[in-house]
Amino acid sequence: MRRAALYVGGLLGPFGAGVVSSMLPELARTFDVSQSSAATSLTAYLLPFALVMLVSGTLGERWGPMRTIRVAYAGYVVVALLAALAPWFWLFQVSRGLQGVANAFTTPLLLTKLASVTPKERLGRTLGLYGAVQSIGQTSAPLIGGLAAESSWRWAFVGIAAVAAVLTASPLPPDERAAEQAPRLRDAWRPVVVWSGVVIFVAWACLAGLPFLVAFRVDDAFALGPGARGLVLTAFGLAGIVTARLVGSVADRFGPRLAVCAGLLLGAVAVASIGLVAALPLVVLAWAVGGLCGQLVLVGVNALVLGGEANGRGGAISVVTALRFLGMSASPAAFTDLYRHSAVWGFLLPGVLLAATAPLLAHRIFRSGTGPRARLRHSRG
Incomplete structure (x- = not known):
């Protein structure tokens, strides 16, 4: 039951971030602002979330991870x-x-706790399951947001408060005994962490951070209402849920580096095609493929970081997750105006950036000693 609570807690971050994706036109009308200004409500959540998460994993380990998580849930309700x-x-x-800010003190600590209770050979599958739960949050958020906007978008935030309240009251595993030496902030900044963070920054800016742009696309090209827009956006999360077990097995069997590279390259094709195809089913299909690719990148990167040394592991995954959401928060500013100038280039440029990042990962992670050959040499030594 307590382990299940760790998985369920993983939906709150993507749920809270993505709930506004399908209601941007309604937010713009309610507050009498432009759609570009309404889109900054994504950045307003993600930027503090990501910046605080640069240190929240380490601070949470010092204060007691489970205690910190419960306090953060209560703050989220308010x-x-x-x-x-x-x-x-x-x-x-x-x-x-x-x-x-509240969510910054839950996501990395949940991941760290799961990694600490999971055998290393099954880490990919555990992270895949956690990623599936996050996909549920990402999938349900735009759908609930769009359906709520049919009457009033404000009901969506009442729903978020209810979810956070349930999590606050849920049982959590007890905190382990504190280490003799408190974790330091600099323990998190290992080379594999920095380069993995760079990769996932680009991936989340150019792939998982694009639901707002897909919403604009289906609104402009197919004149869909908020409920229908939310339904289209669920394709990304549904694909992540369905493929989570497969993605985790791929990362365990072939290594997380290969999983990430495959996600980047296939994701580049999927994202670029959204701005090129003129049929709604093809847009939905491409966005669903993007969901599979997002899982490959996320599970692979998390496995690279959490599979390393235990000292400072909470801070390390906190840094990587921070860079992940910093990329997501940068997405509206980076691509909204470009999309308004040209729908094709609005999706083509993110695709090009994804493809260009794959060789960087392959080179740097291999040299850092985390590739399959490096692990083989280590086991022989």
């Missing part, structure tokens, strides 16, 4: 209700930022 009641756009944005 600030989600603030978003539901906000009469002004600036206050709504403040509430989004505070949601991000």
